[in-house]
Every structure is written in structure tokens, then in C-alpha cells.
Amino acid sequence: MTEAKTLYEKIWDAHVVDQRNDGTALIYIDRHLVHEVTSPQAFEGLRKAGRKVRRPDLTLAVPDHNLPTTARVDANGNKIPIADPQSAAQLEALEANAPAFGIKYIGASDREQGIVHVIGPEQGFTLPGTTLVCGDSHTAAHGALGALAFGIGTSEVEHVLATQTLQLSRSKSMEIRVEGLLGPGISPKDLILHIIGVIGAAGGTGHVIEYRGEVFEQMSIEGRLTVSNMSIEAGARAGLIAPDEKTFAYLKGRPMAPKGADWDAAVAYWKTLRSDDGARFDKSVTINAADVAPTVTWGTSPEDVIPVTGHVPAPESFTDPSKQDAARKSLDYMGLASGQALSDVAVENIFIGSCTNSRIEDLRAAAKILDGRKKAEGVKWAIVVPGSGLVKAQAEAEGLDKIFTASGFEWREPGCSACLGMNPDKVPAGERCASTSNRNFVGRQGPGARTHLMSPAMAAAAAVTGKLTDVRELIG
């Protein structure tokens, strides 16, 4: 009998090009997504050394991080220039580098443009069993389709462009098994925030997480993308969910996915991609789905989560002295007092978007809450930023944009937007934002900005009441 393997081991073993005796291996990379921020110096390096891109046919470039989300072309169809000269220079560099190195480029005003991690799956570029990298830490998202996907730095981007490989050491494997199903009104975002709360922001360090259990089998691919996306916030290198019929149905007919006989061969292979019975994980954690409530963050680490029905914890309630200290600093930064009911916390800004929650199901969930309602008086700024041009078009076809604008939201062009303070969409210092993004770090949404992470439905509920709100009260 052959040895029982985890899904991670199967993908890893299928990609070893060369094994070194120090335990590291040269791993083949099947897919490389390139964006404007982490690639310019990599292309410059290639040029200086006179090197080519080894496999432009496995590489896809798209701008997203610092592209403004306001209109990109004027009424006459002319491109509107980007005001920030550095952002404009990064965009121009990608626009020039992609064709110069023979890489397919989706431009800022193309219909298919969007956040790297939204368009990879959407185009069928991301496939089960492949290794996929991108110079952005939330690359873990693609693990939702059963791809081994992780973020890399600029030197590694250059290394992959030149050689289509990376020298890596094998991670440990971690199983997160969720027992039972989620209650009504509880979303995949609540689940992953809850999981990070349980295992901690460093709980997955050195590991690749495989999410297992019926809840994931029942979950849509978009929900799985939300979960896997935040694996990195638990410190993990990558997240994985075994591909199944749902994955195949999601991918079938996508532009870059295999067709005809190739499709059948692919599915036959993908069906072998699951952890064998008896496969050994280095670490196993069990989570009870019934424990998951609508969840929000109160601090400045994604592990700082509590049910929205709860109260801000007292720093002394943590056993670890360094966590006590961090909690004190967090509360100070967030302008919160221990013991305060979360439902009393007012928010001035709402951001629905980012690669975590900007797909069509996310927008539907938010629109369902906002339909026929208006944002509260105290909410000054509320934006919806679809993850891609195709998501935007789909939402418009369903009339979701009308619901958003009628309730007082701005309907934007696709991009990373207020997920990070790199483009014009920023949260003002000292103000709060109910945000569907993935990081609540100090200054992440702009200097002094106070981020509360939550699901799209919860962000919509906060917009309606002007406070952190249990969305279940609005779905009654």
C-alpha cells in the first residue's frame, strides 16, 4: 500500500524539480499573477541581467493596488490620468513591462480588470492542483480551489519570472476541522474571523492549513475564497480546500480553464486531489460551527475578534502579559473602553470590497440588507467596490448598483481601494470603518484609521444603523 498523503503533500510532490539535501526543494510554479506594486523592480532586474520571462504563457498581469476606483475614462472615452505621480508611474511600468516581456495584460479600463485574487479564479486561471504565486500575501485565497497558492516578495517575483520555480522548504500541515453547520445569518467571513480568534494570528505559522468538514463542502466557491484568503492572517503560508463537484462546476466554461477532452482529463486528475484517509497532519484543530456568531474585530490584530453581541474585553482578561500590553495599545488606538458594548460603537465609514469580500455573492448579501433602507445619518462615507469589472457588470445586471446608490453608497470601479492606504480611498484619522477587508492593522486603511473587520451583510447592517450591529436583527 502506498503511504497516505495530505492534499498539500500531493501537490508539493507533484512539483518538485530538484531536491536539495538541506531539506529545501526547487518547486515548479504553474501560475504567476503580477500586479503593479511588487513587479517593477523585478522586471528591472531581468532587464539589467539580460534575462527573459521563462513562461509568459503561465503569467498574467493586472493593475489593482493603487488604481483609483473613480471613473477611469471620461464621457468621451478618454483615459483619465492618475493624479498621484508615483501610482501613475507604477501603472505605466506594468503597462510597458507586460508586452515587452510577452505577458498577457489586462488593462485598467478593460472589462476583465479587477483585484488579482478575484480575477484568477474568475478567469479560470487558477486551477486545482496547481502551484500559484503572486507578490501579495493574500494569494492564499486561491487555495479555495485546491491550488497551492502563496504570496512572495519582489526578489522571488523576479526568480519566478526568470526560472518559473522557487527554492522552498516544505511547510508543516495543519488541519482545521469544522464540525456542524453555520447558523442562519452566519457567513464564511464570520467563520474565518472566529477561526483566527481561536488559533491566533500566529497559530498557523510555518503551516499550510487544510480546511475540512461538511461546512466547507456545503459552502460556495466564493465563500471558500473568503475563508482561504485570510489563512495568512492566522500566520499560515497557505490555505487549502479539496476540490469537489462544486469546484468543477465553478470552473467549467471559464475563459482560461481547459476545454473539451482536456477538461475531462483535468477533472479526472483533480478528483485525486484530497487528503487520503489516515494522512497525518502535524497539527489538528477542531472548531464547532455552532459557536460561530456574527463576528467583528475590536483591536488591531485579526485575532482580536468577538461576537457582535459581546463587549470589548479588558486587557487584564488575557493571560499573556505581552498580549495584555498589545490589547491596551489596541484599545487606545481604536478609541474603545473595556467593557463597552460593541453594539454601542458608532461608525462613520463603510467599505464593502477587497479580495476577501468583493465577489457577486458578497454584493448580493450586502444589497439584501440595504434594499429599501438608507444609510444612517452619522455614516459619512460608504462605498462598494466590486472585485472585478465582470462582478460589476453582473451586479448591474441584477440591479444591485441601484440598491446601493439608493441607500447612499457610492458605486465604484474595481480595485483594492480602502483595503490598504495606497490609493485615494482612505479612512480619515480617528474615524471608524466597518470594513469587509482582511487587515485591521494600525494605519492599514490610512494613518490613524480605526478598522472593524466583518462580513458584507454586517457592514451593510452597520451602514443602516450607524453602529456595529447584529445583522440577524435586520433579517428577522
Added chain:
Amino acid sequence: MKPVRKVEGRAIPFGRKNVDTDVIISAKWLKTISRDGLGEGAFEAVRAQEGNVFDDPEYAGAPILIAGDNFGCGSSREHAAWALDDMGVRAIIAPSFSDIFSSNAFKNGLLAIPLPQAAIDRLMEVAKTDPITVDMESMSVTTPFQDRFTFEMDPFRQQCLMDGLDEIDLTMAKSDAIEAHEKSVDSDQSWHKPVMA
């Protein structure tokens, strides 16, 4: 990458401990498109102070930097190594370096030389008036006054730096294995390539 066998010249006696990458190059310099030109932003906050060592004409063009413990801690930005390189620094001598910084330095052909604090103290003195030599072959740092301090480095890294081999060169030397992998995927997994219009 250029081979580095010896770095000889004046050394900037900076000496500070826990120099984080934000001190080396602040966040506002991260939105660049080139590795070049970052020297201008290097140690910006330090340079804003009157009488700082970086702007002292005595050390103009010095290829060596001497610092305290834990050099390059903080954010993983590779820009820190690029900025040092761009300001003309070829070797940094300190009691210890953050792991990420040493790996970024290595990737960019910068020498990160660890020496005990006592040696650092002596070199800080010498640096004020005289040049210092870092020799990769003998793995030693010497002064015109017969001082000789030996250091340690992973032999693999030492060889790469001396031969000017970067990681991409090393991987490219395995192109036969890469090609073999590609061939086997082509024959076993016809579906493998993305369909690009």
C-alpha cells in the same frame, strides 16, 4: 551580480543598535519602480539632524557601514538593501542582523558581516581616521594597525558572494531539471496551460 572578494575603504561609524528598516528607508520611498535612486532616501530622518555621520565629508563615498546589534529589524522591505547599495555601501559590520535583512542583503550582493561588540568598538575608533578592509577569502576584517577579526558565514553564501552568483544563476544552472519537469507535465497533463486568447 558582481563578485565581491574584498571591500576596502573608509567606514561610516554609525554604531546605533536596533536600526530598523524604516530608519534605513522610510515607507514613503516604497512606491518606486526602480532599485536605483533609493540612496537619496537612505537614513533620511538621521540625516535631518545636524552633524550626522552620513553627511560628514570625512566619510563621503565610504563603502562600509558599522552599526550596533540587530541591524535591519522591522519590516521585510527589500528596499533597505537597495537603498544601502545605492548609497555606495558594500559591507555592513554589526554584532547581529535580522534574518530577513541578511537574506535580502545576500540576494543583493551586500556583505552583512557579524563581529562581536568588542571588535565593533575597536573598528568604530579606527573608522574615524583610517580605512578598513573586509576580505571574503580569509573571512577577516583588518585595519592598518594590525587588528584582525575573523567572522563566520554560511560557506554556500560565501561562495555565491565571491563568485557573484545570484539565486537566479544558481537555479538556471538546473535548467535541465526544469525542462524535464515541463516536458513531463506537457505529456501527462494536456490541460495544464491556461487558455489565453
